[in-house]
Amino acid sequence: MDFPQWRKHIDAVVADEGQWVGMLDENGVPMRDAGSIVSLSAPETRLATASLELVLAAGPGDPFVDELIAGGLGLQSATGTLLPAKGPTRMICVERVGRPRLPFTVTHSVVSGTAVPSQLTVHGVDTTDSLAWWPGVSIPMEWSNAKFSDWVTDASGTTYSKTRRLARVPFATKADGYTMRGQARTVIRNFIQDSLDAVNTLKGWTERPHMVVDFGGPADTSEELLLRTSDDYVWDTIAAPAKNFGLTVKVDLWWPGDPAVTVRTNRETGATATRTWPWPILIARVELMKEVA
Template identity: 40%
Template structure:
């Protein structure tokens, strides 16, 4: 368990001493450790774009001590070099990098891959690559019929498409749940003010996905429901069960709607309309003061 009050004081002290706090988070968004000294950082932020991170840190001290971040990001592959002579990163666990500075919102990035440089058994630097939290929306479909997604799973050893006598089976059995997809021609359309309509599609798609997964409380990603009250142009959304972020990005940009995602931690100011107690990615959908 994390003492969030103590950790907040620790982060504030790091910011006072060095200007920023940079830490590695686990799959649940909880801090694992402070990252070692930063060599370089590139982290641009653009409206309605997930943004990217390229962070290089020292991971070997002058006495040859390896920072534990290496264990989290590359340890399973230590000693295995790519054809280019670089250590191959671990890719089977979710990790995040958080950056805090005084007077600005916390920025958190989903780690995509890490490059270690140095000796095969003792890397000297880690270059961590990541994307902004809005990219997490690409892991969910923009559901055309979210209420039809079922919670009951059945085991399938073969694809039901095609004749049974073909004997085409999956290499590994799969657990599948039933759902319906409404084609564009069928007219699955959401109509209304852009801010409210985009917020509704995100909320319903996330809720259905977590319901199917059996997650009914403390959802790891939630949508702030408070409207801005600004005039928002009318749009039509026709979800086609494609990646959620890709389906809403262009209509949002055209309507002047800004989509952001931030990591909320215990001790942060409360989010109106949400009862949060654990680390949570909070998605905000807000009409800009001026449309494009």
């Protein structure tokens, strides 16, 4: 099925059964419906990463098993345990009536049974976890202006065993001086988008970014925040300040056909515009708790 057909199919399943559960590829595109669901735990959270546990009735030849277990059921470790597949990232998506779409990145899967494997348990984390491994850049312009080159030695002159392709970027090594100041929601939104833009520019991913920040919603009434930036990961930098200032942070999966998103178009002026995309994209949303209660 193409994307419009998938949307029609998923909407029909949600209308008839109350929810749709299925597998997505590494780009967030639907691949297949889940089979016979034994149990499902897919909580919705806005202040922490949520975990998925999906148990399916499955066996040899099941498409979920083939995707998530190496060689279907054929490859085992030295201790006899089944090995996970090493292919592209897979996601489990849950759509429910009147609720936000819930995407989870698969972390590992386990096949169980007696004589013949009969169940597949899929574990995952929601897409807010993607902020936990993305660099929280302290000096965005330095990353944007950096260039990759071939290195044969490190900064001390030690020779590498093989040539490495690296880009030199300065980190915030001082005890102070690297802060963002302003209303808390705006500061955190800008910090996430700055970090996304800096890494994407350095890596050449600007034509098709995987995530943007939603800059829409009512006027920012949050209190003033001084956000310390130290090149930790984005989530490590913003989690405590967001909680302390009454903000929620969530990363949703946007699909073609969803409402347009307000994005920042100019870092210096803060100008925004609405946009849609012909592909799935992650949307980071930072909101006041009282606005989403």
